Amino acid sequence: MAWPCKTKGMETLLVVKDIQKRYGTVEVLKGISLEVKAGEVLAISGASGAGKSTLLHIMGSLEKPDNGKVFFKGTDIFSFNKQELARFRNQHIGFVFQFHHLLPEFTALENVCIPAYIAGKTKKEAQARATQLLEFMGLANRLHNRPAALSGGEQQRVAVARALMNNPEIILADEPSGNLDSASATALHNLFFDLRREFGKTFVIVTHNDSLASLSDRRLFMKDGNVVV
Numbered sequence: 167m168a169w170p171c172k173t174k175g176m177e178t179l180l181v182v183k184d185i186q187k188r189y190g191t192v193e194v195l196k197g198i199s200l201e202v203k204a205g206e207v208l209a210i211s212g213a214s215g216a217g218k219s220t221l222l223h224i225m226g227s228l229e230k231p232d233n234g235k236v237f238f239k240g241t242d243i244f245s246f247n248k249q250e251l252a253r254f255r256n257q258h259i260g261f262v263f264q265f266h267h268l269l270p271e272f273t274a275l276e277n278v279c280i281p282a283y284i285a286g287k288t289k290k291e292a293q294a295r296a297t298q299l300l301e302f303m304g305l306a307n308r309l310h311n312r313p314a315a316l317s318g319g320e321q322q323r324v325a326v327a328r329a330l331m332n333n334p335e336i337i338l339a340d341e342p343s344g345n346l347d348s349a350s351a352t353a354l355h356n357l358f359f360d361l362r363r364e365f366g367k368t369f370v371i372v373t374h375n376d377s378l379a380s381l382s383d384r385r386l387f388m389k390d391g392n393v394v395v
Contacts, residue, residue, distance in 0.1 A: 179204040185234035187220055194220050196391040207369045208377035212388035218372040219340050226259050226338045227251050256284050262330030264341040266321045268313040274324045275309045282330040299327040319350030336368040343375055
């Protein structure tokens with residue numbers, strides 16, 4: 167069952183305007199424009215090679231477009247210099263990827279604390295926030311486990327907690343359940359909507375998973391570097 171749409175009347179958080187991107191002779195994005203409303207869950211679907219992940223990376227400032235602009239709360243994020251852009255990402259955007267990218271030598275708690283340390287938070291502040299998030303994720307008894315001692319679903323929930331560490335306005339997720347079994351994927355999908363409901367978070371999710379996409383407030387389809395729906 168789809169969750170009620172919560173986008174009506176909400177402010178625009180992020181605007182993508184005429185984004186173009188080419189790698190060599192391959193035109194990956196052909197002038198993409200879209201808006202993301204604060205508090206919505208937006209799913210982007212499409213076949214492999216459609217340009218979904220490239221678009222998501224540009225939305226999150228991990229890559230720069232060849233042409234076009236990305237505005238966050240009215241500010242052109244690519245007007246920032248390299249240091250400003252890194253600080254912007256750390257403070258305002260959370261990332262969740264298909265492969266969790268947890269540091270194997272660190273515990274769950276330590277992994278979640280990393281963005282807070284980058285932001286200059288104290289160890290006490292960081293650990294208090296990380297503990298709160300991991301408890302919300304149902305991982306209170308896994309705080310001091312290293313990734314190898316966690317299931318795939320648990321590792322991904324740690325990655326979600328890390329993405330939320332600095333209380334960003336928007337979470338960008340690239341195939342977040344693509345490496346999980348069906349039960350873990352369902353639990354992760356439900357978690358996103360719990361986070362939206364409890365904390366008002368905004369999500370843009372690139373996914374091949376029809377069940378996740380169908381739950382979203384909006385679903386866009388990409389084909390050959392264009393949004394077709």
